[in-house]
Amino acid sequence: MNYSIFGPEELIEEGLVEVPLSKSVANRALVLAAMTPGAPSPVCPDCADTAVMRRALDALAGAGSDEVEINVDNCGTAMRFLTAFVAAREGCRAVLSGSGRMAERPIEPLVTALKACGADIEYLGREGYPPLRVSGRRLRGGEVTVDATVSSQFVSALLMAAPLMEQGLTVNLSGEPVSAPYISLTLSMMDRRGIAAERSLLSVSVAPGSYRAPSADDAEGDWSAAAFFYEITALTAGWITVRGLDAASLQGDARAVNYFAQLGVVTEPSESEPGAIELQPSPEVFGRLDLDLSDTPDMAPALAVCAALLGVPFRLTGLKGLAIKECDRLHAIAAELDKVGCSCELIRDYGIEWDGRRHPVAAFPVFDPRGDHRLAMALAPAAVYIPGAVVCDVECVDKSFPGYWDALRSLGFTLRECVVSPQGHITAPDGSPLVPPGEEGDAL
Numbered sequence: 001m002n003y004s005i006f007g008p009e010e011l012i013e014e015g016l017v018e019v020p021l022s023k024s025v026a027n028r029a030l031v032l033a034a035m036t037p038g039a040p041s042p043v044c045p046d047c048a049d050t051a052v053m054r055r056a057l058d059a060l061a062g063a064g065s066d067e068v069e070i071n072v073d074n075c076g077t078a079m080r081f082l083t084a085f086v087a088a089r090e091g092c093r094a095v096l097s098g099s100g101r102m103a104e105r106p107i108e109p110l111v112t113a114l115k116a117c118g119a120d121i122e123y124l125g126r127e128g129y130p131p132l133r134v135s136g137r138r139l140r141g142g143e144v145t146v147d148a149t150v151s152s153q154f155v156s157a158l159l160m161a162a163p164l165m166e167q168g169l170t171v172n173l174s175g176e177p178v179s180a181p182y183i184s185l186t187l188s189m190m191d192r193r194g195i196a197a198e199r200s201l202l203s204v205s206v207a208p209g210s211y212r213a214p215s216a217d218d219a220e221g222d223w224s225a226a227a228f229f230y231e232i233t234a235l236t237a238g239w240i241t242v243r244g245l246d247a248a249s250l251q252g253d254a255r256a257v258n259y260f261a262q263l264g265v266v267t268e269p270s271e272s273e274p275g276a277i278e279l280q281p282s283p284e285v286f287g288r289l290d291l292d293l294s295d296t297p298d299m300a301p302a303l304a305v306c307a308a309l310l311g312v313p314f315r316l317t318g319l320k321g322l323a324i325k326e327c328d329r330l331h332a333i334a335a336e337l338d339k340v341g342c343s344c345e346l347i348r349d350y351g352i353e354w355d356g357r358r359h360p361v362a363a364f365p366v367f368d369p370r371g372d373h374r375l376a377m378a379l380a381p382a383a384v385y386i387p388g389a390v391v392c393d394v395e396c397v398d399k400s401f402p403g404y405w406d407a408l409r410s411l412g413f414t415l416r417e418c419v420v421s422p423q424g425h426i427t428a429p430d431g432s433p434l435v436p437p438g439e440e441g442d443a444l
Contacts, residue, residue: 012238
């Protein structure tokens with residue numbers, strides 16, 4: 001399905017939204033609960049990624065020693081966490097596959113590390129990539145070195161399985177870790193379950209042990225989702241109250257507070273909604289945005305689109321891992337911003353920049369998120385400046401935030417289902433002209 005989107009007709013004065021629970025937290029909680037005897041089922045967001053993880057763990061729990069076929073679709077977190085989970089559980093057997101894109105996302109650093117611990121893992125296709133056949137056994141553990149520049153989830157997967165290993169595990173990190181705060185999040189959640197770790201700059205050690213049920217649920221709102229409301233505040237100069245976020249969260253994307261301060265958004269505690277935050281517009285917009293996003297690469301789409309629409313030149317680095325997301329996110333950002341007149345330059349494989357110059361636009365923008373939820377959510381607010389801008393494949397947001405489009409409607413956006421012809425004509429599904437709000441009879 002495609003939406004033609006129109007921004008709010010009036011200033012957002014009392015916008016109120018609630019972000020979903022964090023899937024980063026929930027997927028870790030699900031794996032840890034499956035490793036903890038008697039642990040209650042954690043509270044999870046209603047999104048595709050956590051549904052994939054829950055179904056997979058339920059299937060493994062009920063299979064005994066039978067081999068289970070698990071399709072994780074496009075959920076990279078599930079592929080990585082389940083690979084380590086199955087490998088470390090004696091008698092557990094699974095074939096782990098996914099979408100066509102999943103077969104292009106590397107998993108070799110994790111598989112190599114697990115094999116060094118004694119794991120039985122077989123590639124069923126191209127070497128270094130899913131699908132995999134994993135036969136669980138008691139792993140000996142010991143010491144491994146992992147390339148941490150590709151995905152922090154390789155490290156988190158190993159750490160969560162480490163207490164189940166005979167010798168525990170020391171993970172040495174090769175290279176500057178990407179998304180390092182999410183390794184800290186994993187360790188914090190393990191600690192709340194009785195497993196402590198010794199950590200140095202480029203090494204983490206976990207002794208063998210047993211998890212115990214946590215005293216409280218880990219559930220908290222998703223800071224990654226909050227980024228898109230920061231973007232909307234910056235573009236509309238509106239006031240939005242956001243419920244559900246923990247100001248002390250270990251989620252790396254809580255740095256949205258500092259990043260978007262440079263794009264004119266001030267974050268304050270809400271006076272009318274206890275525990276919520278209020279996003280307030282500010283005239284203090286930096287003349288240039290220059291950020292290293294190594295710890296927070298998922299922030300890149302919202303920041304790049306927001307800066308480009310505001311006319312703020314930017315240079316975003318630390319983005320090597322974006323090439324293996326739901327799409328090649330770095331190239332996709334550049335391609336989609338070109339549709340609004342911004343010719344971005346890629347900085348080899350680790351960054352993107354725009355010098356502030358624009359070129360003429362030959363066609364009305366029809367944005368293709370390439371099945372990437374974060375790209376779709378970042379591009380939708382462009383409708384503030386480009387009424388009727390089209391976002392295709394809108395269902396892809398179900399991966400992390402199924403309620404995103406309803407949240408936009410609550411802020412005054414108008415979303416109209418549409419069809420885009422091969423020639424670029426935009427019509428209603430029945431072929432009739434698509435009429436902007438308030439301009440009945442005037443087609444696009």
